Amino acid sequence: MVLTGDEVRQKFLDFFESKGHLVLPSAPLVPKDDPTLLWINAGMAPFKDYFDGRATPPRTRIATSQKCIRTNDIENVGRTARHHTFFEMLGNFSFGDYFKEEAIKWAYEFLVGEMDLDPQRFWISIYKDDDQAFDIWANQIGIPAERIVRWDKDENFWEIGTGPCGPCSEIHYDMGVEFGCSDDCQFGCECDRYKEVWNLVFTQYNLTEAGEYKPLPDKNIDTGLGLERLTSILQGVESNFETDFFMPIIEAIEEHSQHEYQSSEEAKMAYRVIADHIRSITLAIGDGVLPANEGRGYVIRRILRRAVRYAGVLELESPFLHKLVSVVVRIMGEVYTEIKQKEEQIKKVVEQEELRFQETLEQGMNILEELIQGLEETDEQTISGSEVFTLYDTYGFPKELTAEIAEEKGYQIDEAGFEEAMAKQQARARAAREEHQQGHVEAELFKQLREEITEPEFVGYRNTEAEAEVLKIVMEQEEVTSLAAGDEAWVILDRTPFYAESGGQVGDQGVLLGSDLTATVVDTQYKAELIAHQVVVEAGKLELGAQITAQVRAPQRQHIKRNHTATHLLHNALRNVLGEHVEQSGSLVEAERLRFDFTHFESLSSEELEAIEKEVNYQIRENLELQVLETTLEEAEELGAVALFDNSYGNQVRVVKAGDYSVELCGGTHVDATGEISLFKIINEGGIAAGVRRIEAVTGKYALKRINHQEELLKEAASKLKAEPEQIVAKVDKVQEQVKELEKQITALKDKLASTQAGELLTNQEEINGINLVMEQVEGLDAEALRSMGDSIKSKLDSGVIVLASDLDNKVLLVAMVTDDLVEKGFNAGQIVGQVAEVVGGGGGGRPDMAQAGGSQPEKLDVAFEEVRKIIKAS
Structure with missing residues (x-):
């Protein structure tokens, strides 16, 4: 039986759930708290903080099917069988848990055991120096050595700037001679014969700012399996576009076009571009991105306008694209329910954008045709940058669209000239804004x-x-x-x-x-x-x-001097404790506190913070003399002076030395000797950006004030615990034991109450289309008690669906369960609870037989329960 795309996705998630992975829903396409990314463009992107240690994952094994957008090779979309702007990346991740052996073995087991692919068609690429990966593939899996190819860093080593990185191994599938560019096509050819299916990244190094590859203390796994590519292989079709992810869209287009999908290569490309782009547009708008002239909005506007142009190739009436939104929702709305919820809004946005573009498209096309005709008459090959910019600025033509049309006619555009014109316009816009600002x-x-x-x-x-x-x-x-x-x-x-x-x-x-x-x-x-x-x-x-x-104000200046000198000591202590990769990336020195930003790839442990604080205070007690030298930049560098992160220096510089411990270029004010700082106390440490940490600290009387405050809190806590301060830890341990014992008693009572209430709820079950439904709102139960009640009901229910909700601290807890017979008929607790949770302002998911979720709007529970009834009626 041929699997559907949805079934492939679910089998992947089920497989890795059976291997102990926590299955999480896809993150939105818009990155959260990550200014380095315009879009989520890989399965690992939402987990960057887990990979570099800035955050702790909910489990060390995670699996997802992640929505992704990439537009770096948009010109290939429609031309090839596999390029897309929107795609789904299946991935399994390990954060300091398993490594190469398990990743490789499970990938093979899934593809061969679950997907029934022919291992004789596998070709494996590995990083050229990765003997361990070779050994696993050849000696443990049994792939012949001649089908394991070593490639260099450009092909099989994953890194994006500084941070976690490592070698990777790619699994390719030989589609057969008929898919190749020639009968003697070899592995590594760019044609569609050898299809890359799965990339296994072995994240084992950290690339420092200095260009060093340092081993990570915890090795990670990051894999990416293209859902569309795997589905095309399993469904035995020519390209990703012939799978059930795209064919309903293509068939819908055919109903309105006089050009059939297979009528010509030009028509085929147009169909593919439209089908691909409408998916990107629909999913992106569903995640809150609207067409605009910059950022993500510009990307969506560019994709949409490219699709409009190809709709013109098929002579489709305009506006047309908005009619395809419903088809995308029909294909993907059960999994990505946000587009189902926002279907009408998405349609409206797409239609308005089409109409807006159509108004200028005709004028712009006429101008572009005149420009190309002018090139033909003068034997020129390049459209000037200023003309490309006019098309963009006045007629809404993205530069990329002009370049694409020109390329089809055998011409090119002046990229540098366009960027120069764009920069001039931006400068003019900034100047115009500044004219209205007082500061100007x-x-x-x-x-x-x-x-x-x-x-x-x-x-x-x-x-x-x-x-x-x-x-x-x-x-x-x-x-x-x-x-x-x-x-x-x-x-x-x-x-x-x-x-x-x-x-x-x-x-x-x-x-x-x-x-x-x-x-x-x-x-x-x-x-x-x-x-x-x-x-x-x-x-x-x-x-x-x-x-x-x-x-x-002398006292204030003195406090500032203490803090400024303390930042120099802190900077050196950080480098000594954490490593030479530490560099200053920002600071704030004021009277009451200091703030120091520095480059580092992971959060600091309590031991590291203690060591840093101890070292700074040691240098304070040493009462190092501060020396200030006016010298040349060259001589300062010879002295080993550390430059500040954002200063540019002339030839004459000011060097501040604290004994032989610290040497920095600095124009600030400082104490005469480190003993004047008196005391240094770190009050906070945290991440502020990718690879950048921040320490906040106090010195002098403010450090003493903080310590005294903490001592007062300690005394107050001791008083409330009726103990001496030195007995607090033992007293707290005893109280915690008592709390645990009371919690056990409460849990037992809740279980007993849940069992009693379960019998009562069974008498109130309703029947919808022959399906038994037990649905109830119960008060005051936490998630564990709610699950326990659900289990009790399920044990007494021969067949049915259970949905329980609890309003706890003005938040909603939801549990859904489905008996095994209904799971086999297609009912899915994870999908039910996810859809219902959205109604109450939340989210969640889980297995087909049991799932849970949360929400923030308990007042909408009645509406949520109606949604459950609708889901069952529609099943």
């Missing part, structure tokens, strides 16, 4: 002032007070000559002890004092390279040319 006028004014005065002298490294003259006053983007009490403005002095914010260190605060004058300095910033003091006049009058005394 102010910035221009300070640039002008910089030309009029000598650069102010900074004397703040050794002084917190200086006599100065008021050179300039700027209030509300205008230069003024005086300020009265209550006025706020920027003031420039001829010399100043105030440090302007830079290098992560905040600007100083303080006062300006004069005859009858008191003005508070609330901030100090660089304005067009001038040190500018943000001043509020408290009393008196501040005038141009006045002689004043500038006083930095």
